[in-house]
Amino acid sequence: MNAYNLVVLDMAGTTVADGGLVERAFASAAGRLGVEPGSAEHATMLDYVRATMGESKISVFRHLFGDETKAQRANAAFEEAYGELVDGGLIAPIPGARTAVEQLQSEGRTVVLTTGFARVTQDAILDALGWRDLVALTLCPADAGGRGRPYPDMVLSAFLRTGAVDSVRDMAVAGDTSYDMLGGVRSGAGVVAGVLTGAHDTGALTAAGATHVIDSIAQLPGLITELESRR
Structure with a gap:
Protein backbone atom coordinates (compact mmCIF):
# COMPACT_ATOMS: atom_id res chain seq x y z
CA MET A 1 0.00 0.00 0.00
CA ASN A 2 1.15 3.51 -0.77
CA ALA A 3 1.38 5.89 2.18
CA TYR A 4 0.26 9.07 0.41
CA ASN A 5 -2.90 7.93 -1.34
CA LEU A 6 -4.56 11.35 -1.50
CA VAL A 7 -2.81 14.10 -3.47
CA VAL A 8 -4.37 17.58 -3.49
CA LEU A 9 -3.01 19.90 -6.17
CA ASP A 10 -3.48 23.61 -6.79
CA MET A 11 -4.23 24.66 -10.37
CA ALA A 12 -2.96 28.10 -11.55
CA GLY A 13 0.81 28.26 -11.12
CA THR A 14 1.08 24.62 -10.05
CA THR A 15 -0.53 22.44 -12.71
CA VAL A 16 -1.66 25.28 -14.99
CA ALA A 17 0.41 28.11 -16.48
CA ASP A 18 -1.71 31.23 -16.90
CA GLY A 19 0.98 33.67 -17.99
CA GLY A 20 -0.01 36.52 -15.69
CA GLY A 88 -9.01 33.20 -25.84
CA GLY A 89 -6.51 30.38 -25.50
CA LEU A 90 -4.17 32.21 -23.12
CA ILE A 91 -3.64 29.27 -20.80
CA ALA A 92 -1.69 26.01 -20.91
CA PRO A 93 -0.74 23.10 -18.66
CA ILE A 94 2.54 23.25 -16.78
CA PRO A 95 4.89 20.95 -18.73
CA GLY A 96 4.57 17.44 -17.38
CA ALA A 97 1.53 18.23 -15.20
CA ARG A 98 -0.93 15.90 -16.89
CA THR A 99 1.62 13.11 -17.02
CA ALA A 100 2.30 13.58 -13.30
CA VAL A 101 -1.40 13.41 -12.45
CA GLU A 102 -1.88 10.32 -14.57
CA GLN A 103 1.17 8.65 -13.03
CA LEU A 104 -0.07 9.33 -9.51
CA GLN A 105 -3.46 7.87 -10.40
CA SER A 106 -1.90 4.82 -12.07
CA GLU A 107 -0.17 4.15 -8.75
CA GLY A 108 -3.56 3.93 -7.05
CA ARG A 109 -3.63 7.44 -5.62
CA THR A 110 -6.61 9.80 -5.67
CA VAL A 111 -5.80 13.22 -7.12
CA VAL A 112 -7.95 16.29 -6.43
CA LEU A 113 -7.53 19.68 -8.17
CA THR A 114 -8.27 22.85 -6.18
CA THR A 115 -8.39 26.57 -6.94
CA GLY A 116 -9.00 29.98 -5.40
CA PHE A 117 -11.20 30.90 -8.36
CA ALA A 118 -14.98 30.56 -8.55
CA ARG A 119 -16.48 27.37 -9.98
CA VAL A 120 -17.35 29.00 -13.31
CA THR A 121 -13.70 29.98 -13.83
CA GLN A 122 -12.38 26.63 -12.66
CA ASP A 123 -14.66 24.87 -15.14
CA ALA A 124 -13.55 27.22 -17.93
CA ILE A 125 -9.92 26.29 -17.23
CA LEU A 126 -10.70 22.57 -17.14
CA ASP A 127 -12.59 22.84 -20.43
CA ALA A 128 -9.83 24.87 -22.11
CA LEU A 129 -7.26 22.23 -21.18
CA GLY A 130 -9.47 19.23 -21.89
CA TRP A 131 -9.16 18.20 -18.23
CA ARG A 132 -12.84 17.71 -17.34
CA ASP A 133 -12.32 13.96 -16.95
CA LEU A 134 -8.72 14.06 -15.73
CA VAL A 135 -9.60 13.65 -12.05
CA ALA A 136 -12.73 12.53 -10.22
CA LEU A 137 -12.97 15.60 -7.96
CA THR A 138 -12.23 19.29 -8.36
CA LEU A 139 -12.88 21.85 -5.63
CA CYS A 140 -13.26 25.63 -5.43
CA PRO A 141 -13.81 27.66 -2.22
CA ALA A 142 -17.60 27.54 -2.56
CA ASP A 143 -17.44 23.73 -2.52
CA ALA A 144 -15.81 23.81 0.92
CA GLY A 145 -17.70 26.45 2.89
CA GLY A 146 -16.56 29.51 0.96
CA ARG A 147 -13.42 30.53 2.84
CA GLY A 148 -10.74 29.22 0.47
CA ARG A 149 -7.01 29.35 1.23
CA PRO A 150 -5.11 29.85 3.50
CA TYR A 151 -7.81 27.95 5.39
CA PRO A 152 -7.46 24.16 5.09
CA ASP A 153 -11.10 23.69 4.10
CA MET A 154 -10.59 22.50 0.51
CA VAL A 155 -7.90 20.01 1.50
CA LEU A 156 -10.04 18.67 4.35
CA SER A 157 -13.06 18.51 2.04
CA ALA A 158 -10.97 16.38 -0.33
CA PHE A 159 -10.10 14.15 2.64
CA LEU A 160 -13.75 13.78 3.68
CA ARG A 161 -15.28 13.43 0.23
CA THR A 162 -12.86 10.91 -1.24
CA GLY A 163 -12.25 8.67 1.76
CA ALA A 164 -8.96 7.83 0.07
CA VAL A 165 -6.93 7.77 3.29
CA ASP A 166 -7.63 7.13 6.97
CA SER A 167 -5.36 9.88 8.31
CA VAL A 168 -4.67 13.44 7.20
CA ARG A 169 -0.98 12.58 7.60
CA ASP A 170 -1.36 10.38 4.53
CA MET A 171 -2.21 13.34 2.30
CA ALA A 172 0.21 15.17 0.01
CA VAL A 173 -0.54 18.79 -0.91
CA ALA A 174 1.24 20.79 -3.62
CA GLY A 175 1.02 24.43 -4.65
CA ASP A 176 3.00 27.46 -5.81
CA THR A 177 2.08 30.02 -3.13
CA SER A 178 2.53 30.58 0.58
CA TYR A 179 -1.26 30.33 0.92
CA ASP A 180 -1.16 26.84 -0.56
CA MET A 181 1.50 25.92 1.97
CA LEU A 182 -0.45 27.36 4.90
CA GLY A 183 -3.57 25.51 3.84
CA GLY A 184 -1.62 22.27 3.58
CA VAL A 185 0.07 22.69 6.95
CA ARG A 186 -3.20 23.57 8.68
CA SER A 187 -4.86 20.49 7.18
CA GLY A 188 -2.26 18.25 8.82
CA ALA A 189 -1.00 16.83 5.51
CA GLY A 190 2.17 14.78 5.78
CA VAL A 191 3.68 16.28 2.62
CA VAL A 192 3.29 19.97 1.76
CA ALA A 193 5.29 20.54 -1.41
CA GLY A 194 5.98 23.95 -2.90
CA VAL A 195 6.63 24.24 -6.63
CA LEU A 196 8.67 26.97 -8.29
CA THR A 197 6.56 27.42 -11.42
CA GLY A 198 4.27 30.07 -9.98
CA ALA A 199 3.98 33.10 -7.76
CA HIS A 200 6.33 32.53 -4.80
CA ASP A 201 9.98 31.58 -4.37
CA THR A 202 11.71 29.03 -2.16
CA GLY A 203 12.03 31.43 0.77
CA ALA A 204 8.33 32.30 0.83
CA LEU A 205 7.24 28.69 0.40
CA THR A 206 9.56 27.44 3.14
CA ALA A 207 8.58 30.23 5.52
CA ALA A 208 4.94 29.25 5.08
CA GLY A 209 5.68 25.66 6.09
CA ALA A 210 6.60 23.75 2.93
CA THR A 211 8.06 20.36 3.85
CA HIS A 212 9.71 20.18 0.43
CA VAL A 213 10.31 22.54 -2.51
CA ILE A 214 10.60 21.16 -6.04
CA ASP A 215 11.14 22.79 -9.41
CA SER A 216 7.91 21.53 -10.95
CA ILE A 217 4.86 19.37 -10.34
CA ALA A 218 6.46 16.92 -12.75
CA GLN A 219 8.82 15.98 -9.91
CA LEU A 220 6.07 15.24 -7.39
CA PRO A 221 5.51 11.55 -8.19
CA GLY A 222 9.20 10.86 -7.73
CA LEU A 223 9.31 12.81 -4.47
CA ILE A 224 6.35 10.90 -3.05
CA THR A 225 7.83 7.54 -4.05
CA GLU A 226 11.13 8.47 -2.44
CA LEU A 227 9.45 9.56 0.79
CA GLU A 228 7.43 6.37 0.94
CA SER A 229 10.55 4.28 0.58
CA ARG A 230 11.88 5.81 3.80
CA ARG A 231 8.81 5.02 5.89
Missing part, protein backbone atom coordinates in the same frame (compact mmCIF):
# COMPACT_ATOMS: atom_id res chain seq x y z
CA LEU A 21 -3.71 36.37 -16.48
CA VAL A 22 -4.59 37.07 -12.84
CA GLU A 23 -2.97 40.50 -13.05
CA ARG A 24 -4.61 41.26 -16.38
CA ALA A 25 -8.03 40.22 -15.12
CA PHE A 26 -7.54 42.27 -11.95
CA ALA A 27 -6.69 45.36 -13.97
CA SER A 28 -9.91 44.92 -15.92
CA ALA A 29 -11.98 44.42 -12.76
CA ALA A 30 -10.41 47.38 -10.95
CA GLY A 31 -10.97 49.59 -13.96
CA ARG A 32 -14.68 48.82 -13.88
CA LEU A 33 -14.79 50.09 -10.31
CA GLY A 34 -13.04 53.33 -11.21
CA VAL A 35 -9.44 52.49 -10.30
CA GLU A 36 -7.31 54.09 -13.01
CA PRO A 37 -4.50 51.97 -14.50
CA GLY A 38 -1.14 53.56 -13.70
CA SER A 39 -2.45 55.37 -10.64
CA ALA A 40 -0.89 54.98 -7.20
CA GLU A 41 -4.08 53.29 -5.99
CA HIS A 42 -3.88 50.76 -8.81
CA ALA A 43 -0.22 50.03 -8.07
CA THR A 44 -0.91 49.49 -4.37
CA MET A 45 -3.79 47.16 -5.12
CA LEU A 46 -1.77 45.20 -7.68
CA ASP A 47 1.02 44.71 -5.13
CA TYR A 48 -1.54 43.23 -2.74
CA VAL A 49 -2.91 40.94 -5.46
CA ARG A 50 0.60 39.66 -6.15
CA ALA A 51 1.35 39.15 -2.47
CA THR A 52 -1.86 37.16 -1.93
CA MET A 53 -1.69 34.85 -4.94
CA GLY A 54 -3.41 31.62 -3.98
CA GLU A 55 -5.94 33.22 -1.65
CA SER A 56 -9.64 33.06 -2.44
CA LYS A 57 -10.27 35.91 -4.87
CA ILE A 58 -13.39 37.20 -3.14
CA SER A 59 -11.34 37.51 0.08
CA VAL A 60 -8.78 39.59 -1.80
CA PHE A 61 -11.45 41.94 -3.14
CA ARG A 62 -13.06 42.28 0.28
CA HIS A 63 -9.72 43.50 1.61
CA LEU A 64 -9.15 45.88 -1.29
CA PHE A 65 -12.60 47.44 -1.50
CA GLY A 66 -13.97 46.92 2.01
CA ASP A 67 -17.59 47.32 1.00
CA GLU A 68 -19.20 43.92 0.32
CA THR A 69 -21.19 45.16 -2.66
CA LYS A 70 -18.07 46.57 -4.33
CA ALA A 71 -16.13 43.41 -3.51
CA GLN A 72 -18.79 41.25 -5.14
CA ARG A 73 -18.87 43.50 -8.22
CA ALA A 74 -15.08 43.39 -8.50
CA ASN A 75 -15.03 39.64 -8.08
CA ALA A 76 -17.68 39.13 -10.75
CA ALA A 77 -15.79 41.42 -13.13
CA PHE A 78 -12.54 39.59 -12.39
CA GLU A 79 -14.05 36.16 -13.04
CA GLU A 80 -15.62 37.41 -16.28
CA ALA A 81 -12.34 38.94 -17.49
CA TYR A 82 -10.31 35.87 -16.53
CA GLY A 83 -12.81 33.58 -18.25
CA GLU A 84 -12.56 35.62 -21.45
CA LEU A 85 -8.77 35.36 -21.39
CA VAL A 86 -8.99 31.60 -20.84
CA ASP A 87 -11.48 31.25 -23.69
Whole structure:
Protein backbone atom coordinates (compact mmCIF):
# COMPACT_ATOMS: atom_id res chain seq x y z
CA MET A 1 0.00 0.00 0.00
CA ASN A 2 1.15 3.51 -0.77
CA ALA A 3 1.38 5.89 2.18
CA TYR A 4 0.26 9.07 0.41
CA ASN A 5 -2.90 7.93 -1.34
CA LEU A 6 -4.56 11.35 -1.50
CA VAL A 7 -2.81 14.10 -3.47
CA VAL A 8 -4.37 17.58 -3.49
CA LEU A 9 -3.01 19.90 -6.17
CA ASP A 10 -3.48 23.61 -6.79
CA MET A 11 -4.23 24.66 -10.37
CA ALA A 12 -2.96 28.10 -11.55
CA GLY A 13 0.81 28.26 -11.12
CA THR A 14 1.08 24.62 -10.05
CA THR A 15 -0.53 22.44 -12.71
CA VAL A 16 -1.66 25.28 -14.99
CA ALA A 17 0.41 28.11 -16.48
CA ASP A 18 -1.71 31.23 -16.90
CA GLY A 19 0.98 33.67 -17.99
CA GLY A 20 -0.01 36.52 -15.69
CA LEU A 21 -3.71 36.37 -16.48
CA VAL A 22 -4.59 37.07 -12.84
CA GLU A 23 -2.97 40.50 -13.05
CA ARG A 24 -4.61 41.26 -16.38
CA ALA A 25 -8.03 40.22 -15.12
CA PHE A 26 -7.54 42.27 -11.95
CA ALA A 27 -6.69 45.36 -13.97
CA SER A 28 -9.91 44.92 -15.92
CA ALA A 29 -11.98 44.42 -12.76
CA ALA A 30 -10.41 47.38 -10.95
CA GLY A 31 -10.97 49.59 -13.96
CA ARG A 32 -14.68 48.82 -13.88
CA LEU A 33 -14.79 50.09 -10.31
CA GLY A 34 -13.04 53.33 -11.21
CA VAL A 35 -9.44 52.49 -10.30
CA GLU A 36 -7.31 54.09 -13.01
CA PRO A 37 -4.50 51.97 -14.50
CA GLY A 38 -1.14 53.56 -13.70
CA SER A 39 -2.45 55.37 -10.64
CA ALA A 40 -0.89 54.98 -7.20
CA GLU A 41 -4.08 53.29 -5.99
CA HIS A 42 -3.88 50.76 -8.81
CA ALA A 43 -0.22 50.03 -8.07
CA THR A 44 -0.91 49.49 -4.37
CA MET A 45 -3.79 47.16 -5.12
CA LEU A 46 -1.77 45.20 -7.68
CA ASP A 47 1.02 44.71 -5.13
CA TYR A 48 -1.54 43.23 -2.74
CA VAL A 49 -2.91 40.94 -5.46
CA ARG A 50 0.60 39.66 -6.15
CA ALA A 51 1.35 39.15 -2.47
CA THR A 52 -1.86 37.16 -1.93
CA MET A 53 -1.69 34.85 -4.94
CA GLY A 54 -3.41 31.62 -3.98
CA GLU A 55 -5.94 33.22 -1.65
CA SER A 56 -9.64 33.06 -2.44
CA LYS A 57 -10.27 35.91 -4.87
CA ILE A 58 -13.39 37.20 -3.14
CA SER A 59 -11.34 37.51 0.08
CA VAL A 60 -8.78 39.59 -1.80
CA PHE A 61 -11.45 41.94 -3.14
CA ARG A 62 -13.06 42.28 0.28
CA HIS A 63 -9.72 43.50 1.61
CA LEU A 64 -9.15 45.88 -1.29
CA PHE A 65 -12.60 47.44 -1.50
CA GLY A 66 -13.97 46.92 2.01
CA ASP A 67 -17.59 47.32 1.00
CA GLU A 68 -19.20 43.92 0.32
CA THR A 69 -21.19 45.16 -2.66
CA LYS A 70 -18.07 46.57 -4.33
CA ALA A 71 -16.13 43.41 -3.51
CA GLN A 72 -18.79 41.25 -5.14
CA ARG A 73 -18.87 43.50 -8.22
CA ALA A 74 -15.08 43.39 -8.50
CA ASN A 75 -15.03 39.64 -8.08
CA ALA A 76 -17.68 39.13 -10.75
CA ALA A 77 -15.79 41.42 -13.13
CA PHE A 78 -12.54 39.59 -12.39
CA GLU A 79 -14.05 36.16 -13.04
CA GLU A 80 -15.62 37.41 -16.28
CA ALA A 81 -12.34 38.94 -17.49
CA TYR A 82 -10.31 35.87 -16.53
CA GLY A 83 -12.81 33.58 -18.25
CA GLU A 84 -12.56 35.62 -21.45
CA LEU A 85 -8.77 35.36 -21.39
CA VAL A 86 -8.99 31.60 -20.84
CA ASP A 87 -11.48 31.25 -23.69
CA GLY A 88 -9.01 33.20 -25.84
CA GLY A 89 -6.51 30.38 -25.50
CA LEU A 90 -4.17 32.21 -23.12
CA ILE A 91 -3.64 29.27 -20.80
CA ALA A 92 -1.69 26.01 -20.91
CA PRO A 93 -0.74 23.10 -18.66
CA ILE A 94 2.54 23.25 -16.78
CA PRO A 95 4.89 20.95 -18.73
CA GLY A 96 4.57 17.44 -17.38
CA ALA A 97 1.53 18.23 -15.20
CA ARG A 98 -0.93 15.90 -16.89
CA THR A 99 1.62 13.11 -17.02
CA ALA A 100 2.30 13.58 -13.30
CA VAL A 101 -1.40 13.41 -12.45
CA GLU A 102 -1.88 10.32 -14.57
CA GLN A 103 1.17 8.65 -13.03
CA LEU A 104 -0.07 9.33 -9.51
CA GLN A 105 -3.46 7.87 -10.40
CA SER A 106 -1.90 4.82 -12.07
CA GLU A 107 -0.17 4.15 -8.75
CA GLY A 108 -3.56 3.93 -7.05
CA ARG A 109 -3.63 7.44 -5.62
CA THR A 110 -6.61 9.80 -5.67
CA VAL A 111 -5.80 13.22 -7.12
CA VAL A 112 -7.95 16.29 -6.43
CA LEU A 113 -7.53 19.68 -8.17
CA THR A 114 -8.27 22.85 -6.18
CA THR A 115 -8.39 26.57 -6.94
CA GLY A 116 -9.00 29.98 -5.40
CA PHE A 117 -11.20 30.90 -8.36
CA ALA A 118 -14.98 30.56 -8.55
CA ARG A 119 -16.48 27.37 -9.98
CA VAL A 120 -17.35 29.00 -13.31
CA THR A 121 -13.70 29.98 -13.83
CA GLN A 122 -12.38 26.63 -12.66
CA ASP A 123 -14.66 24.87 -15.14
CA ALA A 124 -13.55 27.22 -17.93
CA ILE A 125 -9.92 26.29 -17.23
CA LEU A 126 -10.70 22.57 -17.14
CA ASP A 127 -12.59 22.84 -20.43
CA ALA A 128 -9.83 24.87 -22.11
CA LEU A 129 -7.26 22.23 -21.18
CA GLY A 130 -9.47 19.23 -21.89
CA TRP A 131 -9.16 18.20 -18.23
CA ARG A 132 -12.84 17.71 -17.34
CA ASP A 133 -12.32 13.96 -16.95
CA LEU A 134 -8.72 14.06 -15.73
CA VAL A 135 -9.60 13.65 -12.05
CA ALA A 136 -12.73 12.53 -10.22
CA LEU A 137 -12.97 15.60 -7.96
CA THR A 138 -12.23 19.29 -8.36
CA LEU A 139 -12.88 21.85 -5.63
CA CYS A 140 -13.26 25.63 -5.43
CA PRO A 141 -13.81 27.66 -2.22
CA ALA A 142 -17.60 27.54 -2.56
CA ASP A 143 -17.44 23.73 -2.52
CA ALA A 144 -15.81 23.81 0.92
CA GLY A 145 -17.70 26.45 2.89
CA GLY A 146 -16.56 29.51 0.96
CA ARG A 147 -13.42 30.53 2.84
CA GLY A 148 -10.74 29.22 0.47
CA ARG A 149 -7.01 29.35 1.23
CA PRO A 150 -5.11 29.85 3.50
CA TYR A 151 -7.81 27.95 5.39
CA PRO A 152 -7.46 24.16 5.09
CA ASP A 153 -11.10 23.69 4.10
CA MET A 154 -10.59 22.50 0.51
CA VAL A 155 -7.90 20.01 1.50
CA LEU A 156 -10.04 18.67 4.35
CA SER A 157 -13.06 18.51 2.04
CA ALA A 158 -10.97 16.38 -0.33
CA PHE A 159 -10.10 14.15 2.64
CA LEU A 160 -13.75 13.78 3.68
CA ARG A 161 -15.28 13.43 0.23
CA THR A 162 -12.86 10.91 -1.24
CA GLY A 163 -12.25 8.67 1.76
CA ALA A 164 -8.96 7.83 0.07
CA VAL A 165 -6.93 7.77 3.29
CA ASP A 166 -7.63 7.13 6.97
CA SER A 167 -5.36 9.88 8.31
CA VAL A 168 -4.67 13.44 7.20
CA ARG A 169 -0.98 12.58 7.60
CA ASP A 170 -1.36 10.38 4.53
CA MET A 171 -2.21 13.34 2.30
CA ALA A 172 0.21 15.17 0.01
CA VAL A 173 -0.54 18.79 -0.91
CA ALA A 174 1.24 20.79 -3.62
CA GLY A 175 1.02 24.43 -4.65
CA ASP A 176 3.00 27.46 -5.81
CA THR A 177 2.08 30.02 -3.13
CA SER A 178 2.53 30.58 0.58
CA TYR A 179 -1.26 30.33 0.92
CA ASP A 180 -1.16 26.84 -0.56
CA MET A 181 1.50 25.92 1.97
CA LEU A 182 -0.45 27.36 4.90
CA GLY A 183 -3.57 25.51 3.84
CA GLY A 184 -1.62 22.27 3.58
CA VAL A 185 0.07 22.69 6.95
CA ARG A 186 -3.20 23.57 8.68
CA SER A 187 -4.86 20.49 7.18
CA GLY A 188 -2.26 18.25 8.82
CA ALA A 189 -1.00 16.83 5.51
CA GLY A 190 2.17 14.78 5.78
CA VAL A 191 3.68 16.28 2.62
CA VAL A 192 3.29 19.97 1.76
CA ALA A 193 5.29 20.54 -1.41
CA GLY A 194 5.98 23.95 -2.90
CA VAL A 195 6.63 24.24 -6.63
CA LEU A 196 8.67 26.97 -8.29
CA THR A 197 6.56 27.42 -11.42
CA GLY A 198 4.27 30.07 -9.98
CA ALA A 199 3.98 33.10 -7.76
CA HIS A 200 6.33 32.53 -4.80
CA ASP A 201 9.98 31.58 -4.37
CA THR A 202 11.71 29.03 -2.16
CA GLY A 203 12.03 31.43 0.77
CA ALA A 204 8.33 32.30 0.83
CA LEU A 205 7.24 28.69 0.40
CA THR A 206 9.56 27.44 3.14
CA ALA A 207 8.58 30.23 5.52
CA ALA A 208 4.94 29.25 5.08
CA GLY A 209 5.68 25.66 6.09
CA ALA A 210 6.60 23.75 2.93
CA THR A 211 8.06 20.36 3.85
CA HIS A 212 9.71 20.18 0.43
CA VAL A 213 10.31 22.54 -2.51
CA ILE A 214 10.60 21.16 -6.04
CA ASP A 215 11.14 22.79 -9.41
CA SER A 216 7.91 21.53 -10.95
CA ILE A 217 4.86 19.37 -10.34
CA ALA A 218 6.46 16.92 -12.75
CA GLN A 219 8.82 15.98 -9.91
CA LEU A 220 6.07 15.24 -7.39
CA PRO A 221 5.51 11.55 -8.19
CA GLY A 222 9.20 10.86 -7.73
CA LEU A 223 9.31 12.81 -4.47
CA ILE A 224 6.35 10.90 -3.05
CA THR A 225 7.83 7.54 -4.05
CA GLU A 226 11.13 8.47 -2.44
CA LEU A 227 9.45 9.56 0.79
CA GLU A 228 7.43 6.37 0.94
CA SER A 229 10.55 4.28 0.58
CA ARG A 230 11.88 5.81 3.80
CA ARG A 231 8.81 5.02 5.89
